[in-house]
Amino acid sequence: MSALLAKRLGAIVMISIALAGVLFYLQKISPLDPVHARLGGQASASAVAAERHRLGLDRPEFTQFVDYVRGAVHGDLGDSYRTRRPVSTDLRAYLPATAELALSGLLIAMVLGVLLAFATTLRWKASSVLRPVLLLGASTPTFLLGIAGILLFYSKLHWLPATGRSSLADVPGGPTGLITVDALLHGRFDVFWDAVQHLIMPATAIALGPAVAIARVLRSSLVSDQRSDYARTARAKGLSEPAILIKHVLRNCVGAALSMTGLQVGLMFAGVLVIEQVFSWPGIGQYVAQSIPVADFPAISGVTLLLGVGYVVINTVVDLLQAVADPRIKV
Amino acid sequence: MAIAEPVARRALRTTSRRKTRNLERKASVAAASLFGVVTLAALLAPVLSPDNPLMPAGAPLLGPGKGGFLLGSDSIGRDVLSRVLYGMRTSWFAALGVIALGLLIGGVIGLVAGATGGWVDNVLMRITDAFLALPAPVLAIAVVAALGPSLLHTLVAVSIVWWPFYARIVRGEIRNLAARPHVEAAKLAGAGRLRIAVRHLLPGAVPAALVTASLDIGNLVLTLAGLSFLGLGQSAPAAELGADTARNLSFLLQDWWVPVMPGIGVLVLAFIGNIAGDGVRNLIEPD
Amino acid sequence: MHLAFGPAAEKTVTDPGASTSEAQAIEVASIEDLHVTFRRSGKDIAALRGVSLDIRRGEILGLVGESGSGKSVLGLALLGLLDARADVRGAVRVAGRDMAHCDQSARREVRRVHLGAVFQDPMTSLNPTMRVGRQVAEVAGSKDEAERLLGAVGIPDPASRMDAFPHELSGGLRQRVMIAMAVAGNPDLIVADEPTTALDVTVQAQVLTLLRSLRDEIGCSVLLITHDLGCAAQVADRVAVMYAGRLAELGSSAEVLARASHPYTLALLRSRLSLASDRTTSLLALPGEVPNPAAPEPGCAFAPRCDLAGPACLDAPPPPLEVRPGHLSACVVPAVEVTSRLAEVVRAAVVPHPEREPHNDDVVTLYRVQKSFRVGAGRTTRRLQALRGVNLTVGRGESVALVGESGSGKSTLLRIVAGLESFDGGKLEVAGPDCPQMVFQDAGASLTPWLTVGEIIGERLRGISRAERAAKVAQALAHVGLPAEVAKAKSAQLSGGQRQRVSLARATVVAPSILLCDEPTSALDVSLAASVINLIGGLRRELGMSVLFVTHDLSVARVVADRIAVMYLGRIVEVGDADQITSQPVHPYTQALMSAVPDMGREPVALRGEPASPLAPPAGCAFHSRCPKAIDDCGDALLDVRLTAVDRSAHHLAACIRATA
Ligand SMILES: Nc1ncnc2c1ncn2[C@@H]1O[C@H](COP(=O)(O)OP(=O)(O)OP(=O)(O)O)[C@@H](O)[C@H]1O
Ligand code: SF4
Ligand code: SF4
Ligand SMILES: [Mg+2]
Numbered sequence A: 001m002s003a004l005l006a007k008r009l010g011a012i013v014m015i016s017i018a019l020a021g022v023l024f025y026l027q028k029i030s031p032l033d034p035v036h037a038r039l040g041g042q043a044s045a046s047a048v049a050a051e052r053h054r055l056g057l058d059r060p061e062f063t064q065f066v067d068y069v070r071g072a073v074h075g076d077l078g079d080s081y082r083t084r085r086p087v088s089t090d091l092r093a094y095l096p097a098t099a100e101l102a103l104s105g106l107l108i109a110m111v112l113g114v115l116l117a118f119a120t121t122l123r124w125k126a127s128s129v130l131r132p133v134l135l136l137g138a139s140t141p142t143f144l145l146g147i148a149g150i151l152l153f154y155s156k157l158h159w160l161p162a163t164g165r166s167s168l169a170d171v172p173g174g175p176t177g178l179i180t181v182d183a184l185l186h187g188r189f190d191v192f193w194d195a196v197q198h199l200i201m202p203a204t205a206i207a208l209g210p211a212v213a214i215a216r217v218l219r220s221s222l223v224s225d226q227r228s229d230y231a232r233t234a235r236a237k238g239l240s241e242p243a244i245l246i247k248h249v250l251r252n253c254v255g256a257a258l259s260m261t262g263l264q265v266g267l268m269f270a271g272v273l274v275i276e277q278v279f280s281w282p283g284i285g286q287y288v289a290q291s292i293p294v295a296d297f298p299a300i301s302g303v304t305l306l307l308g309v310g311y312v313v314i315n316t317v318v319d320l321l322q323a324v325a326d327p328r329i330k331v
Numbered sequence B: 001m002a003i004a005e006p007v008a009r010r011a012l013r014t015t016s017r018r019k020t021r022n023l024e025r026k027a028s029v030a031a032a033s034l035f036g037v038v039t040l041a042a043l044l045a046p047v048l049s050p051d052n053p054l055m056p057a058g059a060p061l062l063g064p065g066k067g068g069f070l071l072g073s074d075s076i077g078r079d080v081l082s083r084v085l086y087g088m089r090t091s092w093f094a095a096l097g098v099i100a101l102g103l104l105i106g107g108v109i110g111l112v113a114g115a116t117g118g119w120v121d122n123v124l125m126r127i128t129d130a131f132l133a134l135p136a137p138v139l140a141i142a143v144v145a146a147l148g149p150s151l152l153h154t155l156v157a158v159s160i161v162w163w164p165f166y167a168r169i170v171r172g173e174i175r176n177l178a179a180r181p182h183v184e185a186a187k188l189a190g191a192g193r194l195r196i197a198v199r200h201l202l203p204g205a206v207p208a209a210l211v212t213a214s215l216d217i218g219n220l221v222l223t224l225a226g227l228s229f230l231g232l233g234q235s236a237p238a239a240e241l242g243a244d245t246a247r248n249l250s251f252l253l254q255d256w257w258v259p260v261m262p263g264i265g266v267l268v269l270a271f272i273g274n275i276a277g278d279g280v281r282n283l284i285e286p287d
Numbered sequence C: 001m002h003l004a005f006g007p008a009a010e011k012t013v014t015d016p017g018a019s020t021s022e023a024q025a026i027e028v029a030s031i032e033d034l035h036v037t038f039r040r041s042g043k044d045i046a047a048l049r050g051v052s053l054d055i056r057r058g059e060i061l062g063l064v065g066e067s068g069s070g071k072s073v074l075g076l077a078l079l080g081l082l083d084a085r086a087d088v089r090g091a092v093r094v095a096g097r098d099m100a101h102c103d104q105s106a107r108r109e110v111r112r113v114h115l116g117a118v119f120q121d122p123m124t125s126l127n128p129t130m131r132v133g134r135q136v137a138e139v140a141g142s143k144d145e146a147e148r149l150l151g152a153v154g155i156p157d158p159a160s161r162m163d164a165f166p167h168e169l170s171g172g173l174r175q176r177v178m179i180a181m182a183v184a185g186n187p188d189l190i191v192a193d194e195p196t197t198a199l200d201v202t203v204q205a206q207v208l209t210l211l212r213s214l215r216d217e218i219g220c221s222v223l224l225i226t227h228d229l230g231c232a233a234q235v236a237d238r239v240a241v242m243y244a245g246r247l248a249e250l251g252s253s254a255e256v257l258a259r260a261s262h263p264y265t266l267a268l269l270r271s272r273l274s275l276a277s278d279r280t281t282s283l284l285a286l287p288g289e290v291p292n293p294a295a296p297e298p299g300c301a302f303a304p305r306c307d308l309a310g311p312a313c314l315d316a317p318p319p320p321l322e323v324r325p326g327h328l329s330a331c332v333v334p335a336v337e338v339t340s341r342l343a344e345v346v347r348a349a350v351v352p353h354p355e356r357e358p359h360n361d362d363v364v365t366l367y368r369v370q371k372s373f374r375v376g377a378g379r380t381t382r383r384l385q386a387l388r389g390v391n392l393t394v395g396r397g398e399s400v401a402l403v404g405e406s407g408s409g410k411s412t413l414l415r416i417v418a419g420l421e422s423f424d425g426g427k428l429e430v431a432g433p434d435c436p437q438m439v440f441q442d443a444g445a446s447l448t449p450w451l452t453v454g455e456i457i458g459e460r461l462r463g464i465s466r467a468e469r470a471a472k473v474a475q476a477l478a479h480v481g482l483p484a485e486v487a488k489a490k491s492a493q494l495s496g497g498q499r500q501r502v503s504l505a506r507a508t509v510v511a512p513s514i515l516l517c518d519e520p521t522s523a524l525d526v527s528l529a530a531s532v533i534n535l536i537g538g539l540r541r542e543l544g545m546s547v548l549f550v551t552h553d554l555s556v557a558r559v560v561a562d563r564i565a566v567m568y569l570g571r572i573v574e575v576g577d578a579d580q581i582t583s584q585p586v587h588p589y590t591q592a593l594m595s596a597v598p599d600m601g602r603e604p605v606a607l608r609g610e611p612a613s614p615l616a617p618p619a620g621c622a623f624h625s626r627c628p629k630a631i632d633d634c635g636d637a638l639l640d641v642r643l644t645a646v647d648r649s650a651h652h653l654a655a656c657i658r659a660t661a
Helices: A002-029 A034-039 A045-055 A061-073 A087-121 A127-138 A142-156 A179-185 A189-226 A229-237 A241-278 A284-291 A297-325 B022-043 B080-116 B118-132 B136-147 B151-178 B181-188 B193-229 B241-247 B257-284 C007-014 C020-026 C071-079 C104-114 C132-140 C143-152 C171-183 C201-218 C229-235 C253-258 C263-271 C335-349 C410-418 C453-458 C466-479 C484-488 C496-508 C526-543 C554-560 C578-583 C588-596
Strands: C027-040 C043-056 C060-064 C087-094 C115-118 C189-193 C221-226 C238-243 C246-252 C321-324 C327-329 C362-375 C382-395 C399-403 C425-430 C437-439 C514-518 C546-551 C563-568 C571-577 C644-646 C649-654
Touching: A002 A061, A002 A297, A002 B136, A034 A045, A034 A297, A087 A127, A087 A179, A087 A189, A087 A241, A087 A284, A087 A297, A127 A189, A127 B257, A142 A189, A142 A241, A142 B193, A142 B241, A142 B257, A179 A189, A189 A229, A189 A241, A229 A241, A229 C104, A229 C115, A229 C132, A229 C171, A241 A284, A241 A297, A241 B136, A241 B193, A284 A297, A297 B136, B022 B080, B022 B193, B022 B257, B080 B118, B080 B151, B080 B193, B080 B241, B080 B257, B118 B151, B136 B151, B136 B193, B151 B181, B151 B193, B181 B193, B181 C410, B181 C437, B193 B241, B193 B257, B241 B257, C027 C071, C027 C221, C043 C060, C043 C071, C043 C221, C043 C238, C043 C246, C060 C071, C060 C201, C060 C229, C071 C087, C071 C115, C071 C189, C071 C221, C104 C115, C115 C171, C132 C143, C132 C171, C143 C171, C171 C189, C171 C201, C201 C221, C201 C229, C201 C588, C221 C229, C229 C238, C229 C253, C229 C263, C238 C253, C238 C263, C246 C253, C246 C263, C263 C335, C263 C526, C362 C410, C362 C546, C382 C410, C382 C425, C382 C546, C382 C571, C399 C410, C399 C554, C410 C425, C410 C514, C410 C546, C437 C496, C453 C466, C453 C484, C453 C496, C466 C484, C466 C496, C496 C526, C514 C526, C526 C546, C526 C554, C546 C554, C554 C563, C554 C578, C563 C578, C563 C588, C571 C578, C571 C588, C578 C649
Parallel strands: C060 C221, C060 C238, C115 C189, C189 C221, C399 C546, C399 C563, C437 C514, C514 C546
Antiparallel strands: C027 C043, C027 C087, C238 C246, C246 C327, C321 C327, C362 C382, C362 C425, C563 C571, C571 C649, C644 C649
C-alpha cells in the first residue's frame, strides 16, 4: 500500500507542476500584457520597465517558470489585477464557501447515485418511471435546475432561502470555515439547520447530473455482475438475491462507480462556479465571474491551479479506495 | 482429392435475425435519426424564427403568448423564441464541431499509440493522461481567460481539453484488437504496418468511438452552456443560451420566462442529444 | 408403435424387481420428460427436447455431449438456476421438489441443503474480491468447518489459505476450493459442469480422483458433465450420451464402452483419439456439423450425419429403448444391426496414409533458443523464463508435435518460429522463400471480423488480378472442403469448424514450407476435431509442407506427428519418434503425462503438484519438485540435465539423469 501511496503522491506533484506549466505558458501567449494590466495604458516607459523588473519579467523564461512554481508552492499566486491583493489572500476568503458547497454536492451525488442504482437494479416499483426521469435529469443544465428550484421552493412555496450561505447574523467563526461543521463544533444547531437549508438547493442542483452518471455506471455493472459466474456460484449455494447483491456483487462494482465519481468531480467544479452565480453564493465562482470580464488572468489561473490540484487529489483518493475494494489491484 | 470432405451440408447460416426484433430497432433508428433532424432544424433556424433575434420587435417583458411572442419578449422587446432558436443553433454546431475535432485528434493519436505500441504509445498516453487528470471545464476557463473571451476561443479551449477522452477510448479499443490473433495472422499474411492499422485495426474501433461521440453530445451541450453562462462566449447582443440566462437572472422573480426559456432550450437540446445517443448505442451495440 | 418413455418405465428397467417405494429411495434426482426452450433474438432455441433421467444415490453419472447438446442446461435445471425467461416443461425432482416449477425460496432451500455445484472456470466462478475462507464458510457454516473442508479437498496448509483471494491460488487449488464449497454440508448431489476442462492434464487427473474419493467418503451422487467420453467413462458408474437436447444412449460405463449401441456413440468412440488410435490411416471423422438448436430435425437429430439413416428415421425423434437390461439407446435400428452394418461402412472408409519418403534437409533449426519476458512494472519487475535453451529441428515434409502443459513454453516457441516474437539468445534458421504460416487455437479470433473470407484469404495474394485472385481463393476453399460461396461470408456467419477450415485455407493458398499449428483442435468438438486433423495431414502430404503442431494432448500428438517433443518449463525434456515416445517414454514427466491421458477403463494416475512457476524455475532438474523418481542430486543447482541419447538411438533423446525405460 505504501508503494502505491508514494507513487500516487509523486503523480500529484508531477501533474500539478504540469498544470503550472500550462498556466505559465498561457500567460505568455496571452495578448494581455501583465504590466499594462497593472499600470494602465498611460504609464511612463520607465515605470513600465521598473514594474517589469519588479515582476521578474526581464529574466529568462525558465527562471520565471521556476520562480512561479516556487511561489505557488509557498502559496504565492501573484496579485490580482482587479483587487490588487494577492490571489492567495482572495482565494482563502472564498474557498470555504465553495468547499462546503462542493463537498455537500459530492455527498449528495454519491448517496443519490447509489440509491438510484439500487432502485433500478432491483426493479422496485417506481423504477420504470425512473429511467426517463434520469435521462431528463442528466440533460438539465445546472443553472436551470437552480432557477427552477428558486421559482418553486423559494418564490412559490417559501420553503427554502434563495441566496447566500446563512441568514443569521451571529454565525460562529470556526476552525474550518464550513458553516455546518463549525456550527456543530460550537453546538449551535440553529445555525447548522439554517446552513443546511441554504445548502440544499445549490448542492442538489450540482449533484443531480453526477448522481445520474454514477447511478448509470453502478447499475450497469451491478446488472452485468448479477449474471456473472461467481453470482451463479453464490446462487448455487442457496443465497437469496439481495444477499448475493450485497455480499458478493456490490464490492465488485464499487470500483466502476468510484472511477465515475472521480471523473464527475471535474464537471461538478464547473457546476459549482455556475451555481454560485445563481444563488449569490459567496465563493470562488463569484470571484471567477468578476475576474473574467476584466481578464484578470492571475486570479483565474490561481483558481485553476487550486481546483486542478483539488481534482487530482480527489482522484487519487478515489484510486486508493479502489485498491482497497479490489484485492487484485496490486499495491 | 480425398481431403475435400463434404462439410457444408448446412451451408452458411442466413442472417434472418434482421426480420425479427424490429420494434426495438425501429425505435432506435428513429432516435438516432434525431441527430439529422436537429442538424436540419439548426440549419433552418433563420427560416423557423419568427423575428430577428437582435432587434426589438414589440413591447418589452411581455409574457409567453402575449403580443404575438410565443415565449414572451425580453427586457428590450426582443422575441425570446427567436433568441432561443438562434442560441440552440449556435450550441448545436459548437457541440458538433468540438466532437468532430475531438474525434479527429483523439482518433489519430489513439490509433497511432495503439497500433504502434512501445515507447510511442507510452509517451502519447502519458500526455493524454496528464490532460485527463485535469478538470476539463476549469482548464477551458483558464484558456479562454488567457486568449480573451470569444466563442471561437471557447471552442478551441474545449477542444483542447476534450480530445484526450477520445484518444483513450480509441487507443483502448485498438490495443484490445491488436492483442487478437487476427492481427498476427495478417502480419503472417504479409500485411504491412499501415495496412494492418487501417484495415485490420481501425474499423474495429469505429463503433466504440461513434457510440462514445454520440453519447457525448448532450454533455458537451451542457458544458458549453455552463461556460457561456460564466461569460465565456459571444459578446453582448448575440443570442446564446447560457449567457442569456445569466444576463437576465435579475428578472427571475418577476419575468421568469426571460432567464428560464434559454435554459429550457439547453435542456431540449441536451435531451434530444442523449436520446439520439442512446439510439445510436442500441443500434451499434445491441444489448 | 413407440410408447412414451415415462419415469415409471425407467425405474422398472433400471432396477428390475424393485418396488416403487424402494426405487424412490434409490434416486436422489429424477428428470421427467424435460423440455427447455430459450428465445433468443426472436428464434426458439430448443435446448432440451424431452429428457428423462434418474440419478441414483451414491453414483457418479457421466453426462457426455458436444457443445450445444444441452448438458449444461440439464445441470442448471437440476440446480433450479435456469434463466427465468426459459420455457420449461416436464419435471425436475430433487428432494421432493420440482426444481423447474416450485417457487424461488423452495429452490434456494434445496440448493442450500441438498445440492452442490462445481463449474468449469474456477477463476470466474469464485468471487474475486472475497477471501476463499469466507466463501467456503458461507456454505460450511463456520470458519473451522471451512478450514477442515479445505484440508479435506487436498489444499496444503489450509489455515494459511483461508485468507487468500482466488487470484492468489493456482487453477487446481481454485477448483479444489470450488469443490470444498460443493461438498460443504454433505449434499445429496453435486452437479459438476466440466470441472476439469479449464485445467492442465495432470491437474485434471487429480481433480477427477478427488471427486471420486469424496463421493466414496460422503456417499453423495455426482452428475459429471463433460464433452469427453473417455473422461466420463473413466470415473463414472453410468454414462448418459446426449445429442441435440435428447438422450442418445444411457448405460453403465462398461456396457456403453464395450457394447455401444447408438450410431452417434459409436462415431464418438471411433473419432475419439486415444493412445491406441491407428496412426497409419486417416481418422474416422464424423461428417457434418453439430446440430443447430434453432432448427431441430423433425426426426432423429443425428440423421444428417448418420451412416445408417433411413426413411424411418425422419418421422419422429426415436425414444430411448432398452437394448439390454439397464442399457438404453434411442435408435430405430436394432442394436445388433447397428454394430454389424457400421463395421462395413467403417471398413470402406479407412484410407491408409501413403508412405512418406524420408526427409534429409531441415526446414527449421533451433539451437539453444532462449526467451524471457518482463512481467510486472517498476520495482516488482521480474523475468519470466519462457524458453530456457531449446534445440529442435523440423525436416522437410516432416510433422513434429510439441507437447506440454500450460506455461511450458510451447506456444512461445511456435511464435518465435513464426517471427511473431523475438528471442534473446541462441540461433534460429527457417528455410525460405516465404515466411511460415500459422493456424490459431481460436480460429474465430484469427479472422478479421469485418472482412470477408475472400478478402482475408486474398490478402496473401497480392500483385495479381482480381479474377485470378478470386479463382485462387475458390480453389483454396475447395481444398479445405468449403464451397466457393463462403468467400462472401464474414467470420461471424461461420461455424467453429468452418472457421478453422478458412484459416487453413488462408495458410495454404500459397503453400508455405512450414505450417505452424497452435492447438487448432482444442476448441473444437470431438466430432469435428478428427476431420480437422485429417485435413491438416492431407494438406501436408499433398503440398509437401512441414508441420509444427502444438498440443497439450499426447493422443493428438501421436496421430498428427512423426516425431514428438515434450516440453516442461521452457525446455524439451524428451524427443523422439511418435511411436517411441508413446510406447516407451523414458522421462518421468512424459510417463506422467501418458498416465494422465484420460482413457476408458483405466484408473487415472495423478502426478502430484502443479507445474512450477516459470518466474522461478526450480534449480537443477526443473521437474524435481514433482518427479516421482527424483533423488537428491536432481535438485543440485550445479546439475545441468542435457538431452542425451536413449539406447544409443540418435532419434530418441531425454533429459533425465535416471532416464531408463
Ligand atoms: N440462457 C440461455 N439463453 C439462450 N440460449 C441458451 C441459454 N443457455 C443455453 N442456451 C442454448 O441452449 C443450447 C444448449 O446449451 P448448453 O449450454 O446446455 O450446451 P452444452 O452441451 O453444455 O455445451 P458446451 O459443451 O458448449 O458447454 C445451446 O444452443 C445454447 O446456446
Ligand atoms: S434413428 Fe436413424 S438416424 Fe438416428 S441414429 Fe438411428 S439410424 Fe441413425
Ligand atoms: S533428472 Fe531427476 S528430477 Fe529430473 S526427471 Fe530425472 S529423475 Fe526426475
Ligand atoms: Mg456447457
